[in-house]
Amino acid sequence: MNLVTVALNEMGITKVELIAKLGFSDEQLSKWNTDSSILPDMVKKRLLELLDIEQYYYIDWYDISHENVIIEDWIGLIDSIITSADFPSNLIASDPTFFSCAPLIELKKLGCAIPEVPLSIDEFEEMEEQDTLPPFYKLLVAYIHEMGLREKWVKIHHIEPFSAHFDLEENEDLLMEFDGIELSSIFLALRSMDKNLLKACGCSESKLKKLISETENELSIKFDRIFDMVKSKGLTMKHDLSSFLKYNGSELLPPTFKNWVRIDQEFNCASNTEQYLREQNKLIMKKLAETNSKLDELLSLQQAKLLIAEQV
Incomplete structure (x- = not known):
């Protein structure tokens, strides 16, 4: 059940009344109501305001389930997976209530069917021990593991060494770009997923390629902006940026990254030693x-x- 249907049912109003409150056409509302068109975030926010739901995170959770009990079950299960993971996602662990929906939403965008009701923690642990988890949960565990691994990789190889000679907190615009790189690593974690497992879960290969391509392009643009900011601010970097990224950043950067020549020419800050x-x-x-x-x-x-x- 989508958010438009939930609003109509729980508010006890007619479709015409809801159209008047939202300011959109009957045709557009029908597309949202039948899931033939994606509901924009601003409309989700307005619907949640009308439903008197204050928690912003429910905007994302309503894409998966509108029932609070089921939402809490998903949060509990994913938090349990994070806790026992070899490489827990710091992003999700920092606020499971808000961020634990992220892997579910990304998998849903790729066409993966999300179970209406998640396994209980006990069921999950028993099936995992017996190696009988359904494909979706195997994919979810692998994705969360890769997200955590990528987050740590980005922090170790990009953010901390690169910014060693200047304070990011004093450069908020740079900090935002670095945050964007860290978030990009979450999407690019899908590059490492088992293709057969993705297929078994109904994920669209074309949608996956598109998401990865878009993320790689955004990442390339972010690095370009970082280079411009570093140069314009006259900041000193810890490494020769060209060699540093080539040796430490090739796993994350797009395969067709086009800025190497520019980096070699403008950002070689290595000391003679x-x-x-x-x-x-x-x-x-x-x-x-x-x-x-x-x-x-x-x-x-x-x-x-x-x-x-x-x-x-």
Whole structure:
């Protein structure tokens, strides 16, 4: 049951009266009521105000269920998954009531059918122990795990080292862009999902590709804005940004990231010492490769000698 139907039922008003309160046409309301058109957030907010529901998080939760008991069951189950995860999502753990709907909503956007009533925590734990979880719950666990892993990866490899020489709190515009990068990692976690499992849950491959492509484009734009802000503010970075992102950021950045030339030209802030150490490291790696190659040749020669000796 969608939010328009809930409003009509719980408010006890006619469709005409609801149209007057919202200021939209009968045709548009019918599309929202039949789920043939996505209900905009501003309309959701207005409907929730009319329903006298103050909690903003219900705007998202109503996409999944309008029943408070079911919402609380989902929150409890996802909080339990987060608690026992190897890489818990700090975002969800910080406020399960608000954020635990995020993975469900993203999976629903991809066409994944969300169960009307979630498994109880006891049912979930028993089925997980016996390896009999339905595909949807396997996907949910994997997605939450990957979200937590990506969040930590972004914080360790992007936000903390990159901003070591300036205070983000004093640069709110930069802070917002970094927050956007952290949120992008949640969407890009879908890149690591098992394709067969996604298919088994009814997720659309075309919708998944579109979501990932849009997120990658947004991420590229965010990095571009960060570079402009860093340059315009005259901030000092901890690393040579080009090498830093290439070695630490390739997993997150779009495969077709187009800013490398610009970074090389404008944002090479490495000290002479750092550049020297990097060159020394390249030489060491080259010597190691040559040594390994010679060892392989010697081992092959020794094996050949042993084989000849056995034949004699």
